[in-house]
Amino acid sequence: MADFELRQITLPTGVTLNVAIAGDPAAPPVLLLHGFPESHRTWRHQIPALARDHFVIAPDQRGFGHSARPEGVANYTPDKPVADLLALADHFGLAPFTLAGHDWGGAIAWMAALQNPQRIARLIIVNAPHPLVFQRSLFDDPAQREASQYITAFRNPDFEQFLARIGLENFFDTTFAKHADPALLAPEKPAYLAEWSQPGAMTAMLNWYRASIIQVPAPGDMPERPPWLDAPFPPLGQPTLVIWGMQDSALLPVQLDGLDALVPDLTMVRIADAGHFVPWQKPDAVTEAMRDWLAARNG
Template sequence: MTEFRRVGLSTGVTLNVAVAGPEDAPPVILLHGFPESHRTWRGVAPLLEDSFRLIMPDQRGFAGSDRPLDVDEYESDKLIGDIFALAEAFGVERFALVGHDWGGAIAWPAAMRNDPRLTKLAIINAPHPLIFQKSLIEDADQRAASQYINWFRVPGAEKAIEAMGFEAFFQKTFMSHVELASVSEAEKQQYIAEWSQPGGMLPMLNWYRATKLIVPPPGATVAVPDFLLRSFPMIHVPTLVVWGMKDPALLPLQLEGLEALVDDLTVVKLPDAGHFAPWEAPDQVASALRDFLG
């Protein structure tokens, strides 16, 4: 049974956190992405809560958690800090970390710190930052698929979304990813209610504005950033990558080269799922997580 807590963190924000599973079970922190909340795991959590202590926050800027308005509140160091501060707030000494979309984008660099508190890493449709940045420069298809990031960064994009209407934004966000008929009216209204929080879309879009990711316009020639030429931190914790292969935003080429960046890597491909695999294919995602986390 899921319970909810308001949890103040040492990083200065208070998060709304969904918690499920026995208190003495192995702890797992699950991080959602854009434009979601802890509800990303609505289909997965019931399949895992018998064996794991599931800690599922609304990340800062989303849904029921604090929603700072300044862009610098969403820099990666602060977002990673929230992960470990959340573990501290729950008295968790060692934990596994699962991330989807932006949750995975933050989980990757969190694992690069090789903090002994982090025991396992599971990623669902979220690219490794090195491979993603390289593909945005070298692969025309991935660059084209990622132009939405530049649009989200435009000043006033949040006002354009609000002017469009959240019903229309719901259609635009999910239409190319899932069969919309599979999302109930109650679920849709929950999304809209979360997006309608004070501050509107701005806190969520600040995740895109704070990242240093370079997304060149189509056809432009861009020099390779210096950080791509330097050695990149290896990930030493056991790592699972689950990938919905029909993802139109993050193409399967994001899986290429991972074995050179992760010591202990397992990849599970879901041929019939897309970007929102945790609720498109919850049984398959939960099965992969159970095998790996167990």
């Protein structure tokens, strides 16, 4: 028996999302956002644990999993998934809620929390960089710039042709799996390939990168520095838990530098023996950190 229910929910933003739901709707709400190249299954270990005393909502974000895949890069600018998550909260009549995000889900969570402090009471971030820290690091830290060159590759309009040549299974083995524990990934591989092989699925997922305004200079380039990188940036007002797998080879530990100045009410949990996909690489550590922090915050 599944630990959660799956529903197809049509939102006023024009998309239908596949949404995992668990727990008592009267319990404190927690909304979980996954990243690339996953789905609600990112949180498969956390959903049942959190549902013991929370109402848990974990959508496949637009373009991912079994949610709608609208055509065109413009449908994946960050304001669109932010609107989706707020519409999803409205659908369930949520009062201020806890928002958690990993990878791209974390990027959307940072943006949503900064823009909607009246809606989002607490924030949990898992291996997802603050927008200012990330963009600064792409200009100032050569190692992070080098590690982020995959973004430029994903933005290439010919990338789908490359995938067609090598095959999705080869992409899984050579690109995705190198950032995670192959032994943990092996039993999950069929589910990933089934999601990715749906018509238009890879293009929809890649369009998240193509729609982003983040600049990724090539190694050695000296582009003009955006003025906002050195201007005052609004602090995040919500209590925030940041969980970080310290062996992440795509988002380096530099992403934690200076974060306390931008997030005054910050709790940091570093997991030394995990990489980027820490929610399922070290699920017990992530779940314990989330539950302990929420309990301490009456969340």
